[in-house]
Amino acid sequence: xxxxxxxxxxxxxxxxxxxxxxxxxxxxxxxxxxxxxxxxxxxxxxxxxxxxxxxxxxxxxxxxxxxxxxxxxxxxxxxxxxxxxxxxxxxxxxxxxxxxxxxxxxxxxxxxxxxxxxxxxxxxxxxxxxxxxxxxxxxxxxxxxxxxxxxxxxxxxxxxxxxxxxxxxxxxxxxxxxxxxxxxxxxxxxxxxxxxxxxxxxxxxxxxxxxxxxxxxxxxxxxxxxxxxxxxxxxxxxxxxxxxxxxxxxxxxxxxxxxxxxxxxxxxxxxxxxxxxxxxxxxxxxxxxxxxxxxxxxxxxxxxxxxxxxxxxxxxxxxxxxxxxxxxxxxxxxxxxxxxxxxxxx
Numbered sequence: 001x002x003x004x005x006x007x008x009x010x011x012x013x014x015x016x017x018x019x020x021x022x023x024x025x026x027x028x029x030x031x032x033x034x035x036x037x038x039x040x041x042x043x044x045x046x047x048x049x050x051x052x053x054x055x056x057x058x059x060x061x062x063x064x065x066x067x068x069x070x071x072x073x074x075x076x077x078x079x080x081x082x083x084x085x086x087x088x089x090x091x092x093x094x095x096x097x098x099x100x101x102x103x104x105x106x107x108x109x110x111x112x113x114x115x116x117x118x119x120x121x122x123x124x125x126x127x128x129x130x131x132x133x134x135x136x137x138x139x140x141x142x143x144x145x146x147x148x149x150x151x152x153x154x155x156x157x158x159x160x161x162x163x164x165x166x167x168x169x170x171x172x173x174x175x176x177x178x179x180x181x182x183x184x185x186x187x188x189x190x191x192x193x194x195x196x197x198x199x200x201x202x203x204x205x206x207x208x209x210x211x212x213x214x215x216x217x218x219x220x221x222x223x224x225x226x227x228x229x230x231x232x233x234x235x236x237x238x239x240x241x242x243x244x245x246x247x248x249x250x251x252x253x254x255x256x257x258x259x260x261x262x263x264x265x266x267x268x269x270x271x272x273x274x275x276x277x278x279x280x281x282x283x284x285x286x287x288x289x290x291x292x293x294x295x296x297x298x299x300x301x302x303x304x305x306x307x308x309x310x311x312x313x314x315x316x317x318x319x320x321x322x323x324x325x326x327x328x329x330x331x332x333x334x335x336x337x338x339x340x341x342x343x344x345x346x
Contacts, residue, residue, distance in 0.1 A: 002037040002312040009052040020051040023330035032069040034341040040074030046115040056089040072102025075175040087143035087162035106175040182206040189217025191224040200288040226312035232291040233336040240291040243319035252281035294343035
């Protein structure tokens with residue numbers, strides 16, 4: 001079974017944006033050294049706990065630092081971007097690093113409504129763009145193809161391409177957290193990833209629909225998917241739970257409409273007195289998460305992969321840090337990868 005990494009580039013209370021990006025670079029280096037399959041970064045905007053605002057820039061940095069691991073965007077929130085801009089960015093990344101670039105595409109905003117409005121610019125793309133999402137998806141695929149796409153201009157043969165002479169294209173994945181994405185990925189014949197790490201709900205139903213309705217395409221000849229999971233691994237289950245607590249508290253704040261800040265250090269999170277609503281959400285989140293010692297964590301990941309019939313699991317390592325940690329590092333997230341690599345069969 002293959003293991004991969006999803007990185008939101010978390011920002012702790014002791015970190016600047018530069019520190020968080022340095023820690024991500026260290027984590028990617030560990031993933032490459034340990035033999036992980038791929039390393040994806042996600043798109044979020046105007047969030048105090050997340051520094052991955054421009055994934056193409058970060059992907060270029062990470063891909064240039066390694067020669068083996070696949071690097072990708074998991075995913076581009078396509079309603080925020082012109083399809084041509086996305087296609088140009090990833091055609092260039094593929095030309096720079098042939099055979100190592102993944103492009104995951106989703107339709108969520110990845111931000112609050114005000115930030116989304118500003119991000120979409122003066123042209124004022126609105127909610128109707130969600131309805132146009134399948135067409136935007138097709139545009140990205142066609143523009144990255146070496147043949148390009150013909151623009152319907154009267155009396156002209158106008159061909160638009162993302163790059164002048166492409167010989168390969170990034171592997172395109174459709175991402176989702178609803179049945180809509182499962183139906184669309186199956187209809188378009190695309191590799192598909194359901195965001196199991198969000199809540200752990202709806203995964204089985206979405207994957208069943210995807211597999212049953214899948215239509216082979218030039219991009220993918222059979223249903224192709226993997227599983228995402230929130231993971232913290234430490235020498236003991238107690239330490240794993242402590243390292244997971246700051247992230248769980250921030251997710252509880254998000255779900256109860258409270259302000260999110262940077263991710264707390266472990267000692268600060270442990271000092272917070274949670275009300276019953278927060279406490280319940282934290283406990284539920286911990287129960288859904290893989291947070292344990294290495295042997296137990298490996299067993300749980302194998303069981304997840306077996307339950308959902310996948311041969312790859314993408315880990316979202318959410319461990320925070322203890323006071324006194326070098327801000328430019330994320331040792332508990334690196335240790336999660338190391339402990340799993342040491343204990344996982346094969």
